[in-house]
Structures are given as C-alpha cells and as structure tokens.
C-alpha cells in the first residue's frame with residue numbers, strides 16, 4: 001500500500017541537485033528543481049545502475065552522473081534511450097517537509 005513518507009526538509013537537498021533516501025526499503029532519489037518544486041525517481045539508473053541521486057537537474061531532466069543519460073524528471077522516461085525508464089514517485093511538500101508517495 002502506498003502512502004506519503006517524510007524523507008527530508010527542503011533545505012536538505014540543494015537546488016538543481018538530488019539526494020538519495022531509503023524509503024520502505026527502496027532507494028529513491030529526490031530532486032530539488034528550484035527550492036519549491038521537488039520530484040522523485042528510482043535512484044538506480046536503468047542503463048548501468050548509476051546513482052541518479054548524484055545527478056544534476058537541467059531543463060526538466062535528470063542527468064545520470066555516470067554516462068550522462070537523461071531522464072524526464074516527472075515521468076522517469078529516458079530521453080537518451082527510449083527503451084529505458086525508471087519509476088517516478090509523487091512528491092508533496094508540506095511546510096518545510098518533503099514527502100514521497102511510495
């Protein structure tokens with residue numbers, strides 16, 4: 001059953017960057033676009049298991065730090081290889097808390 005879990009404070013994740021958290025046994029990367037808009041994807045890149053949470057956010061995409069594959073930050077669809085995708089999770093920001101639905 002899915003439910004929202006608090007993973008961080010807004011200030012825990014730098015703008016334009018991500019950070020990985022373990023939520024209900026899953027490694028989930030949460031990204032801070034601009035201090036107000038946050039998104040969450042599986043932390044594990046579908047190409048060769050790179051850590052997406054260490055990637056950069058650019059123009060609605062998350063760029064994997066290993067080989068540079070780009071993922072849509074909202075859907076998890078890979079823009080570099082259309083056969084690949086990662087799971088995306090709904091995020092809610094309440095006050096200073098960032099919550100992920102998983």
Ligand code: FES
Nearest residue numbers: 045048050064067
């Ligand atoms: S592991 Fe992410 S692009 Fe290769």
